[in-house]
Amino acid sequence: MKSKGLTKVDLIFESIDAKEVLAKAFSMTPEEIINQVLESGLKGRGGAGFPTGMKWKFTAAEKDPEKYIVCNADEGEPGTFKDREILDRVVYKVYGGMAIAGKAMGAKKGYIYLRGEYRFLLPQLYLELHKFQKMIAEIGYDFTIEYRMGSGAYICGEESALFESIEGFRGEPRNKPPYPTTSGLFSKPTSINNVETLVTAMMIIAKGPQEYVKLGTKDSRGSKVFSISGDTPIPGIFELELGMTVQEFVNEFGDGDTKAVQVGGASGFCVPRKKFEDTIIGFEGVPTGGSMKLFNSSRSMYNVLHNYLDFFTEESCGQCTPCRVGCQQLLKGVEKVKKGEAKSTYLNELVKLADTMKVASKCGLGQSVGNAFRSIVENFREEIIY
Amino acid sequence: MYQTGNMVKELADKYGRKRESLMPILQDIVKKHNYLTDEAMVEVATELDISAAEVYGTASFYTFLDTEERGKNVIRVCKTITCSMKGKNDVISTLEEILKIKVGQTTPDKMFTLLETNCIGWCHKAPAMLVNDMPYTDLSSETVIDVIKGYMRK
Ligand SMILES: Cc1cc2nc3c(=O)[nH]c(=O)nc-3n(C[C@H](O)[C@H](O)[C@H](O)COP(=O)(O)O)c2cc1C
Numbered sequence: 359m360k361s362k363g364l365t366k367v368d369l370i371f372e373s374i375d376a377k378e379v380l381a382k383a384f385s386m387t388p389e390e391i392i393n394q395v396l397e398s399g400l401k402g403r404g405g406a407g408f409p410t411g412m413k414w415k416f417t418a419a420e421k422d423p424e425k426y427i428v429c430n431a432d433e434g435e436p437g438t439f440k441d442r443e444i445l446d447r448v449v450y451k452v453y454g455g456m457a458i459a460g461k462a463m464g465a466k467k468g469y470i471y472l473r474g475e476y477r478f479l480l481p482q483l484y485l486e487l488h489k490f491q492k493m494i495a496e497i498g499y500d501f502t503i504e505y506r507m508g509s510g511a512y513i514c515g516e517e518s519a520l521f522e523s524i525e526g527f528r529g530e531p532r533n534k535p536p537y538p539t540t541s542g543l544f545s546k547p548t549s550i551n552n553v554e555t556l557v558t559a560m561m562i563i564a565k566g567p568q569e570y571v572k573l574g575t576k577d578s579r580g581s582k583v584f585s586i587s588g589d590t591p592i593p594g595i596f597e598l599e600l601g602m603t604v605q606e607f608v609n610e611f612g613d614g615d616t617k618a619v620q621v622g623g624a625s626g627f628c629v630p631r632k633k634f635e636d637t638i639i640g641f642e643g644v645p646t647g648g649s650m651k652l653f654n655s656s657r658s659m660y661n662v663l664h665n666y667l668d669f670f671t672e673e674s675c676g677q678c679t680p681c682r683v684g685c686q687q688l689l690k691g692v693e694k695v696k697k698g699e700a701k702s703t704y705l706n707e708l709v710k711l712a713d714t715m716k717v718a719s720k721c722g723l724g725q726s727v728g729n730a731f732r733s734i735v736e737n738f739r740e741e742i743i744y
Numbered sequence: 745m746y747q748t749g750n751m752v753k754e755l756a757d758k759y760g761r762k763r764e765s766l767m768p769i770l771q772d773i774v775k776k777h778n779y780l781t782d783e784a785m786v787e788v789a790t791e792l793d794i795s796a797a798e799v800y801g802t803a804s805f806y807t808f809l810d811t812e813e814r815g816k817n818v819i820r821v822c823k824t825i826t827c828s829m830k831g832k833n834d835v836i837s838t839l840e841e842i843l844k845i846k847v848g849q850t851t852p853d854k855m856f857t858l859l860e861t862n863c864i865g866w867c868h869k870a871p872a873m874l875v876n877d878m879p880y881t882d883l884s885s886e887t888v889i890d891v892i893k894g895y896m897r898k
């Protein structure tokens with residue numbers, strides 16, 4: 359596979375004349391908006407990577423006059439902090455993206471679900487919201503946005519758990535189907551999109567999809583904001599074109615001694631040094647919601663794995679057995695192997711358990727514990743055992 | 745323990761008495777008092793005309809909706825991987841030393857509660873913690889003392 363190389367981009371944080379872009383969007387038909395987003399190839403930036411244009415199209419096709427656009431600002435994946443920066447610096451583009459989505463789907467109301475850890479941002483976000491509501495009133499468009507707060511539960515980033523939380527219940531994921539586009543918030547057709555997805559959609563309308571498709575690869579169009587942390591001399595938030603290899607990424611952000619990169623947070627994949635060259639960061643290789651953690655050779659991958667399992671054990675909502683019990687068993691299991699209380703071959707049993715969790719768990723949390731588990735255990739087996 | 749007085753009724757007037765009003769009401773009580781008493785939850789249940797078990801069942805799901813007594817200032821130190829790699833243990837031991845409590849405990853004067861939490865979205869400036877709503881980042885044993893002294897004076 360040919361790589362695109364590493365290129366810095368400035369799209370998400372670029373300032374634009376929001377009023378002009380929105381006036382343009384509101385003069386388009388819903389089909390025109392949806393077609394432009396489809397043409398751009400934009401896939402959701404929250405992790406799962408569902409084509410945004412399709413989501414809007416499905417929601418638009420529903421007959422119910424009451425629909426919602428929900429912005430997922432729960433940002434709980436360990437190692438992700440780009441949505442906070444986007445909200446902090448260009449929240450007017452988040453509001454703009456929601457209004458455009460609203461126009462495309464026929465939704466008059468939007469909700470933003472903001473994680474409780476980001477409550478300190480609220481005064482400033484409300485100030486900007488006030489300005490925004492005034493601006494769209496001037497354009498003569500009817501659309502309102504409200505905030506709802508999280509209260510420290512990672513699972514509430516999962517879309518159906520997030521709806522439960524807004525509705526005033528425990529954040530326990532729902533069965534799917536029905537999907538949110540037919541029955542989401544308050545059982546109404548709903549499009550739920552990540553903060554960055556909404557900003558990107560607005561930029562696609564601003565610049566035109568032809569401009570946007572120049573960036574990225576066939577499977578991963580455009581650019582993406584990365585949250586970079588761990589053993590790097592330059593931790594922070596960087597917008598990069600999609601399609602680079604992990605090696606190119608490490609050349610730019612590593613400290614010269616990188617032994618592994620965890621792509622996509624605790625629910626993502628661990629890429630070891632020997633695979634840096636042939637792994638593309640994007641949907642054709644390792645997908646990511648933006649979390650990139652670098653580990654150098656001084657780090658114990660056992661500690662990394664243990665920390666992730668501890669995280670999942672705490673954050674599992676406990677609703678279904680494979681995930682609730684599975685997380686605990688994986689955690690206890692690696693501890694036993696480490697202490698020598700179980701043979702190293704026991705790790706194979708644990709990998710099987712993680713695979714079972716992938717098929718038997720109800721939601722993405724339980725289904726993705728195996729990603730980090732398998733990729734760390736397979737690539738750093740000795741570090742787990744000794 | 746605190747007295748709710750008219751608070752719950754006022755919050756219900758503000759946010760409404762529907763099921764979806766529950767989270768904003770509980771969150772506002774916690775913002776003011778840092779935890780939920782049984783009395784407060786029963787009052788909320790009465791206002792919203794749902795059972796107290798529903799209110800408790802919902803609150804207990806959310807880490808930040810504490811149902812145990814908390815101090816005036818709740819410290820939550822991030823224990824996820826990057827903070828853990830970058831010195832979270834030093835931050836915790838310094839806090840334990842100056843507050844003379846362990847993680848999970850509240851000072852006898854009810855000024856501080858010390859807790860750990862999962863990734864708070866500041867990994868590029870690890871280690872990080874929240875005191876109530878405010879994030880503090882790039883912490884060291886020295887800077888964390890300054891932060892806490894600031895709250896002692898308040
Ligand atoms: C356990 C779990 C946590 C999630 N957390 C988030 C989150 O914090 N932010 C987010 O945008 N999506 C999160 N997602 C993905 C959402 O369910 C959903 O796919 C996403 O918000 C859709 O937006 P997008 O299509 O724009 O990416 C999470 C999924 C799971 C299973």
Ligand code: SF4
Nearest residue numbers: 675677678681721724
């Ligand atoms: S997979 Fe885990 S988090 Fe998801 S519903 Fe089941 S127990 Fe809850």
Ligand code: FES
Nearest residue numbers: 822827863866867
């Ligand atoms: S790991 Fe501590 S803030 Fe993310």
